[in-house]
Amino acid sequence: MGKQPEFDTSPPVSDELRKTTCYMCACRCGINVHLKDGQVSYIEGNRDHPVNRGVLCAKGSAGIMQHLSPARLRAPLRRTGPRGSGEFEEITWEEALETAVRWMKPLRETAPEKLAFFTGRDQSQSFTGWWAQAFGTPNYAAHGGFCSVNMAAAGIYTMGGAFWEFGQPDWERTKLFMIFGVAEDHDSNPIKMGLGRLKERGAKVIGVNPIRSGYNAIADEWVGITPGTDGLFILALVHELMRAGKIDLDYLIRYTNAPFLVNGDAGSPDHGLFLRDENGTPLVRDRGTGKPVPHDAPGVEPDLAQGVRIAGTTHRPVLQLMAERYLDPAYAPEAVAARCGIPADRIRRIAAELARTAFEEEIVIDRPWTDWKGQRHEKMIGRPVSFHAMRGISAHSNGFQTCRALHMLQILLGSVEVPGGFRFKPPYPKPPEAHPRPHCKARPGQPLDGPHLGYPLGPEDLALTEDGRPARIDKAFSWENPLSAHGMMHMVISNAHAGDPYPVDTLFLYMANMAWNSSMSTKRVIEMLTDTDANGDHVIPHIIVSDAYSSEMVAYADLVLPDTTYLERHDCISLLDRPISEADAAADSLRWPVIAPERPGHAGVRGFQSVLLDLGHRLGLPGMVDEEGNPAYADYADYMVRHERRPGIGPLAGWRGDGSAHGRGAPNPAQIERYIENGGFWLAHIPEEAQYFKPWNAAYQDWAVETGLYDSPQPYVFNLYSEPMRRFQLAAEGHGHRQPPDHLRARLSETMDPLPFWYPPFEETAVSEDDFPLHALTQRPMAMYHSWGSQNAWLRQIHGVNPLYVPRKVWDAHGFEEGDWARLTSPHGEITVPVALMEALNGDTVWTWNAIGKRRGAWALDETAREAREGFLLNHLIHELLPPKGDGLRWANSDPVTGQAAWYDLRVRIDKTTPPDDHASRPAVPAQRSPVGRGPRNLAFKGGKA
Amino acid sequence: MHPAPSIIVFTAISGLGFGLLAWLGVGVPDVTGWSAFAFFFIAYALAAGGLMASAFHLGHPERAFKAFSQWRSSWLSREAVLSVATLLAFGPYALALWLFETRLGLLGAVGSLLALATVFSTSMIYASLRAVPRWNHWLVPTLFLLYAISGGALLSGEIYAAALLFLVLAGAQLLYWRTGDKLFHAAGSTAETATGLGFMGKVRQLEPPHTGPNYLLKEMVFVVGRRRAERLRLIALLSGAILPALVLSIVPAGHLAAAVAVLLHVIGLLAARWLFFAEAEHVVGLYYGRR
Amino acid sequence: MTSLPDRTEKKLGLVIDLDTCVGCHACVVACKGWNTQGYGAPLADLDAYGAEPEGTFLNRVHAYETVPDDGPAAVVHFPKSCLHCDDAPCVTVCPTGASYKRGEDGIVLVNETDCIGCGLCAWACPYGAREMDGKEKVMKKCTLCVDRIYNENLPEEDREPACVRTCPAGARHFGDLADPDSDVSRLVAARDGMDLMPEQGTKPVNQYLPPRPKADRVPSPPPDDGPVDVLAPFLEPVADAPQGFLGWLDRALGAGGR
Numbered sequence A: 001m002g003k004q005p006e007f008d009t010s011p012p013v014s015d016e017l018r019k020t021t022c023y024m025c026a027c028r029c030g031i032n033v034h035l036k037d038g039q040v041s042y043i044e045g046n047r048d049h050p051v052n053r054g055v056l057c058a059k060g061s062a063g064i065m066q067h068l069s070p071a072r073l074r075a076p077l078r079r080t081g082p083r084g085s086g087e088f089e090e091i092t093w094e095e096a097l098e099t100a101v102r103w104m105k106p107l108r109e110t111a112p113e114k115l116a117f118f119t120g121r122d123q124s125q126s127f128t129g130w131w132a133q134a135f136g137t138p139n140y141a142a143h144g145g146f147c148s149v150n151m152a153a154a155g156i157y158t159m160g161g162a163f164w165e166f167g168q169p170d171w172e173r174t175k176l177f178m179i180f181g182v183a184e185d186h187d188s189n190p191i192k193m194g195l196g197r198l199k200e201r202g203a204k205v206i207g208v209n210p211i212r213s214g215y216n217a218i219a220d221e222w223v224g225i226t227p228g229t230d231g232l233f234i235l236a237l238v239h240e241l242m243r244a245g246k247i248d249l250d251y252l253i254r255y256t257n258a259p260f261l262v263n264g265d266a267g268s269p270d271h272g273l274f275l276r277d278e279n280g281t282p283l284v285r286d287r288g289t290g291k292p293v294p295h296d297a298p299g300v301e302p303d304l305a306q307g308v309r310i311a312g313t314t315h316r317p318v319l320q321l322m323a324e325r326y327l328d329p330a331y332a333p334e335a336v337a338a339r340c341g342i343p344a345d346r347i348r349r350i351a352a353e354l355a356r357t358a359f360e361e362e363i364v365i366d367r368p369w370t371d372w373k374g375q376r377h378e379k380m381i382g383r384p385v386s387f388h389a390m391r392g393i394s395a396h397s398n399g400f401q402t403c404r405a406l407h408m409l410q411i412l413l414g415s416v417e418v419p420g421g422f423r424f425k426p427p428y429p430k431p432p433e434a435h436p437r438p439h440c441k442a443r444p445g446q447p448l449d450g451p452h453l454g455y456p457l458g459p460e461d462l463a464l465t466e467d468g469r470p471a472r473i474d475k476a477f478s479w480e481n482p483l484s485a486h487g488m489m490h491m492v493i494s495n496a497h498a499g500d501p502y503p504v505d506t507l508f509l510y511m512a513n514m515a516w517n518s519s520m521s522t523k524r525v526i527e528m529l530t531d532t533d534a535n536g537d538h539v540i541p542h543i544i545v546s547d548a549y550s551s552e553m554v555a556y557a558d559l560v561l562p563d564t565t566y567l568e569r570h571d572c573i574s575l576l577d578r579p580i581s582e583a584d585a586a587a588d589s590l591r592w593p594v595i596a597p598e599r600p601g602h603a604g605v606r607g608f609q610s611v612l613l614d615l616g617h618r619l620g621l622p623g624m625v626d627e628e629g630n631p632a633y634a635d636y637a638d639y640m641v642r643h644e645r646r647p648g649i650g651p652l653a654g655w656r657g658d659g660s661a662h663g664r665g666a667p668n669p670a671q672i673e674r675y676i677e678n679g680g681f682w683l684a685h686i687p688e689e690a691q692y693f694k695p696w697n698a699a700y701q702d703w704a705v706e707t708g709l710y711d712s713p714q715p716y717v718f719n720l721y722s723e724p725m726r727r728f729q730l731a732a733e734g735h736g737h738r739q740p741p742d743h744l745r746a747r748l749s750e751t752m753d754p755l756p757f758w759y760p761p762f763e764e765t766a767v768s769e770d771d772f773p774l775h776a777l778t779q780r781p782m783a784m785y786h787s788w789g790s791q792n793a794w795l796r797q798i799h800g801v802n803p804l805y806v807p808r809k810v811w812d813a814h815g816f817e818e819g820d821w822a823r824l825t826s827p828h829g830e831i832t833v834p835v836a837l838m839e840a841l842n843g844d845t846v847w848t849w850n851a852i853g854k855r856r857g858a859w860a861l862d863e864t865a866r867e868a869r870e871g872f873l874l875n876h877l878i879h880e881l882l883p884p885k886g887d888g889l890r891w892a893n894s895d896p897v898t899g900q901a902a903w904y905d906l907r908v909r910i911d912k913t914t915p916p917d918d919h920a921s922r923p924a925v926p927a928q929r930s931p932v933g934r935g936p937r938n939l940a941f942k943g944g945k946a
Numbered sequence B: 001m002h003p004a005p006s007i008i009v010f011t012a013i014s015g016l017g018f019g020l021l022a023w024l025g026v027g028v029p030d031v032t033g034w035s036a037f038a039f040f041f042i043a044y045a046l047a048a049g050g051l052m053a054s055a056f057h058l059g060h061p062e063r064a065f066k067a068f069s070q071w072r073s074s075w076l077s078r079e080a081v082l083s084v085a086t087l088l089a090f091g092p093y094a095l096a097l098w099l100f101e102t103r104l105g106l107l108g109a110v111g112s113l114l115a116l117a118t119v120f121s122t123s124m125i126y127a128s129l130r131a132v133p134r135w136n137h138w139l140v141p142t143l144f145l146l147y148a149i150s151g152g153a154l155l156s157g158e159i160y161a162a163a164l165l166f167l168v169l170a171g172a173q174l175l176y177w178r179t180g181d182k183l184f185h186a187a188g189s190t191a192e193t194a195t196g197l198g199f200m201g202k203v204r205q206l207e208p209p210h211t212g213p214n215y216l217l218k219e220m221v222f223v224v225g226r227r228r229a230e231r232l233r234l235i236a237l238l239s240g241a242i243l244p245a246l247v248l249s250i251v252p253a254g255h256l257a258a259a260v261a262v263l264l265h266v267i268g269l270l271a272a273r274w275l276f277f278a279e280a281e282h283v284v285g286l287y288y289g290r291r
Numbered sequence C: 001m002t003s004l005p006d007r008t009e010k011k012l013g014l015v016i017d018l019d020t021c022v023g024c025h026a027c028v029v030a031c032k033g034w035n036t037q038g039y040g041a042p043l044a045d046l047d048a049y050g051a052e053p054e055g056t057f058l059n060r061v062h063a064y065e066t067v068p069d070d071g072p073a074a075v076v077h078f079p080k081s082c083l084h085c086d087d088a089p090c091v092t093v094c095p096t097g098a099s100y101k102r103g104e105d106g107i108v109l110v111n112e113t114d115c116i117g118c119g120l121c122a123w124a125c126p127y128g129a130r131e132m133d134g135k136e137k138v139m140k141k142c143t144l145c146v147d148r149i150y151n152e153n154l155p156e157e158d159r160e161p162a163c164v165r166t167c168p169a170g171a172r173h174f175g176d177l178a179d180p181d182s183d184v185s186r187l188v189a190a191r192d193g194m195d196l197m198p199e200q201g202t203k204p205v206n207q208y209l210p211p212r213p214k215a216d217r218v219p220s221p222p223p224d225d226g227p228v229d230v231l232a233p234f235l236e237p238v239a240d241a242p243q244g245f246l247g248w249l250d251r252a253l254g255a256g257g258r
């Protein structure tokens, strides 16, 4: 052996390190951005950050290529060719803003509802909502309606918090973890970190998913359930647990409405509502006296078994109603096995494992705490069973009730907010009552009468006009879907096109690719966006889009407001919005321009939030102009620091006042610097004694008030039985003055059931199983974020094309071979796509990766890019309405409770077909011109230099 | 393996050249003056030309000189050293024959040995690779040497020796194909050993790591259709060995017959070499579900 | 240089836990990012925005299905980079000495200024761990982040490979496999760590921890045994109908179930 080469194993890593927040998805990890020669050279996770503690996913690490993407917009654009052509001219910011004002100002003065402002998965919803409220239009929402509102709303209505990013399993203590219908989730890195911790500790993971990939691949046990049947499976588990008495009675009595007495008088307008005292406090039967007493009265021993009879009416405890429902043989494992595709034995074994782990492996922590009634508990007792779920159970038309069923199961096991169970992250828990109600009153020249979105507690909270019609363009909070807490973005374009409930003038979209992957029936949506009336005018007269890249949606805009990339602007990840807190800490964070937005030779880009503030000033919106008529805020950074939602409460909670106040305090001009010094985030630990039992823990309630999460303590009990839902049923039965239209009565009666139940997904019942025998699903690839990952030179090499995965049974039946193509037909259309075999897949299910297919010419990709040829969307097969049922009505393909888009109800049939000559999937949307040209051919850059 | 023209040409042509040199070194044919010049010109052109072709396969041909350094461990380096040594050794030998009509017998013998050693090293570049089981066999050097010696015999005009050698070559080639077809299996590498997952069942690729192409797939995962392989094997065998042997033994000797035989042999040789690469399965294919 | 050291002082390498890897490709991209700006030439991407994008990656994650004769198929995500073999054939074939195995820690490296881009080392590697850079035309491979693990410009805790640091699931471990007391050696011992393609005789340093047995692969006991067996007591019915359930409730609460 000769001499080894010498080289420097200790080279300088970079010139400078700047810490900010990732934006390659909504998980919002902390990142260290390394700079060399003033250019981004490397991105890694921030070890101190509460969300990711140093790790970073593929998208996060590839952020550098997103930042350098050739598809970045460079200047405001005005459309010159037909909508969709991609033909634009660059204009100045002044022209762009004046154009927007010219369109919007008259609307505000006459009919503010004619502006429809909808935003995608942006992380400034408290700001955009505030802007829309100031404008006065009721037509504002973010993407939750087509995303996962079932999960969020079912969580809030049931337990005052949800999975999603609002809570997490007690990763350090749980021993049995079940994960339903999750491929990736918003809590992307934390789930992976958590699973890693479970594996390290040898805890058991059960994955319930028709597809065994990703998280389900590493699960110790895979339950390859038939799509749409989780509710049945869960209720069968409930059936078994109740039958065996394996429920936590103590927990139910203390923390839930299980003992609340329900009015059993079928003729009464209060039928099904809680028996209450004169103060409105729900009553329970005291076991000592047999008398109804307020549930929160000191010393009361609530009964769960027996009711009371008052004036001839029997009032029965909730748990009694539950026993009647769930002990029914209809929910026995044998009864559901075939439908769920899970053997009855297996269901029973899982129920037994839940019971064993919850009750035999009880966790006891020596940590005294005091509940809100002042009672001291010496120990914290926990049941180490936890659950997580996402769109797999929520993106179905029975999703709300299914999510409720899962929460009910957690609660019956006593495993919410206890050691080893599921834990909320501040600002949750927060019961429905603590959220606002939706507001919808549009008045010329006036702001809206209150926040747009909220949690209705009964028919009186619906967003209806005087004559009972939907007040919002998306028909959210109408009788069709009363609890649509996140709005219904997927209905906006089709309703606006139909002029139902009314036409709009300007459609203002921010960060949503509505002309492509976030629409149902993409080709039809494109037609709606381009459609003209008899005069040749567009049916939707104006479309303004804010995007950072040359997306498919940009091509359909009349005016494009180019945003910066995430490394070039201020952003605020606020506790007023979607939290990044941990179960034992409140946290918020920001983004700041770690690199200046430069687009040499072009008018340049501006952070959208700053642009909105500028527009707000030009439109004279309240809160955005000061007394002299000057802009109230210089830009978004200024807003982040100086805006106050309530006195002392602003977008950022850390370092308020003189820098020593947290949570509450006067604005601090140096606040942003303090955040940057701290790595871009702020974190406040919850005191130890307050870390569990949060909804009932006096120490937590006090801490939350101090931190500004609540204005006063608000302990509450979990709603096994949902009284707000029962109020809608009562309306459907003819009670109350706000009455649903007749055609919706039966459906409301059925689906607004106050106790979780299962019904078959709507599309399944609307079509014949013989015609459409298969379920078709999508999954998110972990290394791709919706449509916008394909412009990333690194990520597109990992997921550049998406075959349709077909289970063995179907593969053999159709004689498929490698390299084959298939025609996939749904009740709404057909696509022609490449297929591939997957064995570890539910036998009645086909699936593909989500949003890999691209329109030719978009994203600065070559028109021959595989994403644009072979890649495809399932969206062409999905309709926002169900197939006609012959009743003359078109019912929505949504959850009837929340309006959640039922993406995963899709039914299809598959046929083998000859591969297209051009090897391109069908339908092929014609190419657009690229407003930003094409990317360079080859890349090799070092140290940030492209 | 990807049948890169540069490598096929390199091994085939340089093999012929070194084969011819091996014969010339032992005085077959016993030529001097301008006819010696002609023979050596052909031999050098083939040998050196082949080596040049191999440079096209290099990412950095300008650094090719570095390849001489690792003769202690690397067959490629040995091949480089030996080929240059061979060409150098034959320099004075050829000059002496051409200009002085003198045969430096010992130098010639050494040169012949070097030439054969060169061909042997070339073959060992491949035969030493365990990752390509079809190559990892003593028949590979045997075959390379046979191709070199028989082709060399043909070029040196040793008609009967050539005819005989071609028959041996045909046999060896057939034997190699028959043996080679079993080697991958015999090596014992499977998707199960590659992944260690055999204990969980049969292993199949679900998704490739990247949907985009990569160097490994282009370089090492080449799949020839069976029909095509069979056709080419026939061509290689007939054209490379059997037909030249027939031509040499039946057709009266002469320039035309020799030219036809050479042409046939070269075609067959190229076909055989193309197959040598194209049919060779690299175990990395197991990771890509391509075996 | 192309001869292998007789022995190396340390055997630095990775231990990859197939039971934990979720197939997220984070390690793939972190590796790409670090090594593009770090050791040697940047990792190029050809046709970056075109039909056939082809870049150099030092670590790639495969996905396999395992199909047993009975029971459901499983999916295993399978990251693969250079295994820093003890008996590295890629080193001995190298004609220039560009490829070498370090005596002090066993890391197999390519000295790019010596590399002629002949590709032979990639042929010699059974694992597909070496890729020729499409633009620079030199051989690229995992460096075990040799410019991180000894880098004094990095905080101590960051002196580990980029892929290990980033792995969200904690499926990648780095350490000295020559030291039987190291964390990685213990893991390997506890979890039956394995060599890939042992028959190739390369003696890989990197080890793979096999997936743990899947609960859904445990053959179910015969039906007459009762399906839930040891778990059966946990589902002993207290009631079959609501009425009985209420009776049980009464008893449970009465008996001080609180």
Ligand SMILES: Nc1nc2c(c(=O)[nH]1)N[C@H]1C(S)=C(S)[C@@H](COP(=O)(O)OP(=O)(O)OC[C@H]3O[C@@H](n4cnc5c(=O)[nH]c(N)nc54)[C@H](O)[C@@H]3O)O[C@H]1N2
Pocket (backbone or CB within 6 Å): A025, A026, A059, A121, A147, A148, A180, A181, A182, A183, A184, A185, A186, A187, A188, A208, A209, A210, A211, A225, A226, A227, A228, A229, A230, A390, A391, A392, A393, A396, A777, A778, A779, A780, A781, A782, A783, A784, A785, A786, A904
């Ligand atoms: N990498 C990456 N991360 C992302 C995103 C992304 O695009 N890329 N998008 C973000 C967004 S907007 C969202 S909403 C979240 C969504 O995160 P996920 O909820 O994980 O979303 P999907 O990928 O749609 O996964 C749905 C899963 O449900 C399964 N499934 C479908 N139907 C059923 C069913 O009936 N029952 C059961 N049990 N399972 C079923 C599918 O097989 C799939 O695995 O991810 C966020 N995170």
Ligand SMILES: Nc1nc2c(c(=O)[nH]1)N[C@H]1C(S)=C(S)[C@@H](COP(=O)(O)OP(=O)(O)OC[C@H]3O[C@@H](n4cnc5c(=O)[nH]c(N)nc54)[C@H](O)[C@@H]3O)O[C@H]1N2
Pocket (backbone or CB within 6 Å): A120, A121, A143, A146, A147, A148, A510, A511, A512, A513, A514, A517, A518, A519, A546, A547, A548, A549, A550, A551, A552, A553, A563, A564, A565, A566, A608, A778, A779, A785, A786, A787, A788, A850, A851, A874, A875, A903
């Ligand atoms: N078939 C099927 N369809 C689905 C789903 C599914 O599971 N299956 N999932 C649904 C769900 S849950 C969701 S959330 C939607 C997501 O679908 P979309 O909301 O359409 O998500 P993206 O494709 O990420 O598009 C977001 C847009 O934001 C732009 N953008 C990115 N960064 C910035 C920025 O910094 N500033 C600005 N102004 N713009 C930016 C992107 O260029 C892109 O045009 O898809 C839905 N569609």
Ligand code: SF4
Pocket (backbone or CB within 6 Å): A022, A023, A024, A025, A026, A027, A028, A029, A052, A056, A057, A058, A059, A060, A061, A188, A189
């Ligand atoms: S999960 Fe990945 S993409 Fe999302 S914020 Fe974190 S690092 Fe960024």
Ligand code: SF4
Pocket (backbone or CB within 6 Å): C020, C021, C022, C023, C024, C025, C026, C027, C028, C061, C077, C079, C166, C167, C168, C169, C170, C171, C172
């Ligand atoms: S980062 Fe970790 S979990 Fe993700 S693919 Fe790599 S090894 Fe697997």
Ligand code: SF4
Pocket (backbone or CB within 6 Å): C081, C082, C083, C084, C085, C088, C089, C090, C091, C108, C124, C125, C126, C127, C128, C129, C130, C141, C202
């Ligand atoms: S894995 Fe391949 S490249 Fe790495 S040392 Fe082993 S043989 Fe060489």
Ligand code: SF4
Pocket (backbone or CB within 6 Å): C093, C094, C095, C096, C097, C098, C099, C110, C114, C115, C116, C117, C118, C119, C120, C121, C122, C138, C139
């Ligand atoms: S490609 Fe470079 S490192 Fe590999 S064998 Fe050739 S010279 Fe050595």
Ligand code: SF4
Pocket (backbone or CB within 6 Å): C030, C031, C032, C034, C035, C058, C059, C081, C082, C141, C142, C143, C144, C145, C161, C162, C163, C164
């Ligand atoms: S150790 Fe470094 S070079 Fe090797 S795979 Fe990991 S990140 Fe890449």
Ligand SMILES: [Mo]
Pocket (backbone or CB within 6 Å): A146, A147, A148
């Ligand atoms: Mo979403």
